[in-house]
Amino acid sequence: MVHEGQLKNTEPDIGVNMGDDELIYLPDIEEYDMDALMGDEDQLNTDQAIFCEEHNLDKVSSSKRPKRFTVQQLQQLESSFQKCSHPDDEMRQELAAKVGISARQVKFWFQNRRSQIKVRSCGTENNKYRRQNAELLATNMELKEQLKGMTCSRCDAPTIMQKWQLMDENAKLREMYSLASAELTKLMQEANLPPSVILEDMALVTSMNPLSSNASSSRSTINQDELLSYVECAIKEFEMLVRDGTPLWLPTIGGDVLNSKEYACQRFPRLHGTIRPEGFVVEATRDTAIVKGSAPDIVDILTDVPRWYKAFPCIVAALRAYHVIFSGPFASGNVLIQELLQINVDLSVESPRPPLRNMKFLRITKQNANGDFVVVDVSINDVQGIHEQQGSQHKHTMLPSGCLIKDKGDGYCQVTWIVHAEYEEASVPPLFRQFYQSGLAFGASRWLASLQRHCEYMVVKHSIQVPTGCVSGSGVLTLSALGRWNLLELAQRMMAIFYKTTSGLPTVEPGNIVTRWGRGCMGTTGEMLEPAVRMVLGNYFGAMDGQPSPLQVLSATTTVWLPGTPPESVFNYLCNGQRRGEWDAFVCAGAVQELSSVATCPHLHGNAVSVLCPNVTNAANNAMLFLQQTSIDVSRALVVYSVVEETMLRSVLDVSDDTSNLVLLPSGFAILPDGHGRAHHAAASNSSSALAGLNGTAGCLLTAAYQVPVPFNNLRHPDVQETYENAGKRICHAIKKIMDAVGAPIVVPI
Structure with missing residues (x-):
């Protein structure tokens, strides 16, 4: 049953703007009156997904209708809107409690109210240009009538003077058309209106000139039926992929891989209207795992x-x-959709070498009759009308992918994840191509492992009591419930900064300095290793809420390939506190002592957030501690740490509920399997089996990162030059020590 306050149309007018502007979907009404959207009384755009979750659609009576707001509620909402039209989460919560509705309802009421004001504000301008378009049309018709009498009686053709006059008039009309089109487009973007709202206005302009009409048609929005047909096919193909086993999927130790020949016989041609571009390769993987959390939580x-x-x-x-x-x-055909999103993101791996993978896709959510949830992602650049404009520019295409979520009870669910994509192989550096083709870069196993890690981390973070065995060490630093929360909050922020530091492109503000140090060359255990190190000198971007910081930071990052060296060997060496001083100059060839530790994945050893204390430190670095997080799963291993002042850290962990004032400059290592040996997926009790390869050919891609504050944002300053040189040498020293410790036969700088 469609809510009265929403569009009263069983097939809503869905216009899709494939740019980055916010979409607002309006009915085809003359004056864009938002009251028509909101009903006779101010009506709320309630979240139907939650409505369906609380009430089975098959059991809901068709006579039930959502309650409208009372006059008092509307007055309170309007009063708050006049004070602040964009409330944050906390303000919405307070207003919801005051008014007596949910925070989500407050959110959608404010969205509708802002849309109403925007649409009304541009209504006058739209009407003005509508009249101008009509006048242009009338002028055009007038000229056509005049043209009939301006022909030579002998040859029935215009004279030279008449041709010049017509060309002059046409030039003026084209100029007026361009100005009107630009103004209409500007108003549309300012009001966040979809192009479908002003198609009638554009028709008045383009009808004057066939060439203009052709140009406009290439920019028109996707037809509603076209979009829904595409979405329905995507859902059906995903359900075919997630349902069928052999021979469509071929089992491997690292998860299932797609049988391309069998898939070609069963796929939906609607989703494959064009031939795969030359140089593109396919990555298609499927994996299943048990995840902590209910199905609605994961959705x-x-x-x-x-x-x-x-x-x-x-x-x-x-x-x-x-x-x-x-x-x-x-309802679209036989498919009942809960939500349809358009998302534009950049994907990355923990290395500065591979470029970011930009993906623009639709996300469709639906619930099956048996209660299972399906979340499907599919690229939008293959929809007819968009592929012609953008297909050649896209280096990555996502075919129907996503996950099937089945609730298993007792706070767990089974998630089957599928990744099916095409990408331009030339966009990937040669030494990373096996890593990508194996599905370890962006395949199903990596997404599933990340989801498992996140869910378990949040369970530990929100638990009332510290799980048995999670607090260890000498007892020098005992964690309370608040201390554990703050410790995990700090580690979460530290890891987010580390991922930005090691991403494919510098994630710093424009204008910061990016350069390289050293030369790439072959290196062995007996040779000096000089890999190319990416240096980024810029503002500290780890502050909360994106606030600018006066602190200048140098980030040095590099990646090397250790063929034949298992990732777990490097991970175990880096986690050995007794040998920390071999590669970490901060501890002066000494060891580190663990003061406290919280296990973030109790069933898999090696995943923890710890506070470490160097046994021996430099005099200048006295009273300093390490905040460190170690993590290992089937997709990669991490050892990330940040040096913090002991008094500051103790203060934050003991009494403070605000961790944003603590500056974190994470350094560390990301250890990725190189793809030459697929990883085992069996959960293990120790880290050594989490990344075991099929055979001795499996190696790893080691990314090392180091951050240090600098006093000046000037490359020519002697202190900055010295810091550059020291940062590069420090990274090379650490890699050299790792090579010696794990017995790497060869190291290839990337």
Whole structure:
């Protein structure tokens, strides 16, 4: 049953703006009156997905209708809107409690109210240009009538003078058309209106000139039926992929891989209207795992885009834009869709070498009759009308991918994840191509492992009691519930900064300095290693809420390939506190003592957040501690740490509920399997089996990062030059010590 306050149309007019502007979907009404959207009384755009979760759609009576707001509620909402039209989460919570509705309802009421003001503000301008378009049309018709009498009686053709006059008039009309089109487009963007709202106005202009009409048609929005047909096919193909086993999927130790020949016989031609571009390769993987959390919890993570972005910081490097195209149960053919989103993101791996992978896709959410949830992602650049404009520019295409979520009870669910994509192989550096082709870069196993790690981390963070065995060490630093929360909050922020530091492009503000140190060359255990190190000199970007910071930071990052060296060998060496001084100059060839530790994944050893104390330190570095997080799963291993002042850290962990004032400059290592040996997926009790390869050919890609504050943002300053040189030498020294410790036969700088 469609809510009265929403569009009263069983097939809403869905216009899709494929740019980055916010989408607003309006009915085809003359004056863009928002009251028509909100009903006779101010009506709320309630979240149909939650409505369906609380009430089975098959059991809801068609006579039930949502309650409208009372006059007092509307007055309170309007009063708050006049004070602040963009409330934050805390303000929405307070207002919801005051008014007596949910925070989500407050959110959508404010969205509708802002849209109403925007649409009304541009209504006058739209009407003015509508009249101008009509006048232009009338002038054009007048000229056509005059043209009939301006012909030569002998040859029935215009004279030279008449031709010049017509050309002059046409030039003036084209100029007027360009100005009117630019103004209409500007108004549309300022009001966040979809192009479909002003198609009638554009028709008046383009009808004057066939060439203009052809140009306009190439920019028109996707037809509603075209979009829904595409979405329905994407869902059906994903369900075919997630349902069928052999021979469509071929089992391997590292998860299932797609049988391309069998898939070609079963795929939906609607989703493959064009031949795969030359030089593109396919990555298609499937994996299944048990995840901590209920099915609705996992769906909420995936459909709340900002939350999804924060849940996968190691994969999603940047969230460029997202729009809610439709929210609420909507029937498209035989498919009942809960939500339709448009998302534009950059994906990354923990290395500065591979470029970011930009993906612009639709995310469709639906619930099956048996209660299972399906979340499907599919690129939008293959929709007819968009592929012609953007297909040649895209180096990555996402075919129907996503996950099937089945609730298993007792706070767990089974998630089957599928990644099916095409990408331009030339966009990947040669030494990373096996890593990408194996599916370890952006495949199903990596997404699933990241989801498991995030869910377990949040369970530990929100638990009331510290799990048995999670606090260890000498007892010098005992964690309370607040201390554990703050410790994990600090570690979470530290890891987010580390991922930004090691991403494919410098994630710093424009204008900062990016350069390289050293030369790439072959290195062995007996040779000096000089890999190319990316140096980024800029502002500290680890401050909370994106606030600018006067602190200048140098970030040095490099990646080397250790063929034949298992990732777990490097991880175990880096986690050995007794040998820390071999590669970490801060501890002066000494060891480190663990003061406290919280296990973030109790069933898998090696995943923890710890506070470490050097046994021996430099005099200048006295009273300093390490905040360190170690993590290992089937997709990669991490050892990340930040040096913090002991008094500051103790203060934050003991009494403070605000961790944003603590500056974190994370350094550390990301250890990725090189793809030459697929990883085992069996959960293990120790880290040594988490990344074991099929055979001795499996190696790893080691990324080392180091950050240090600098006094000046000037490359020519002697102190900065010295810091550059020391940072490069420090990274090379650490890699050399790792090579010697694990017996790496050869190291290839990338």
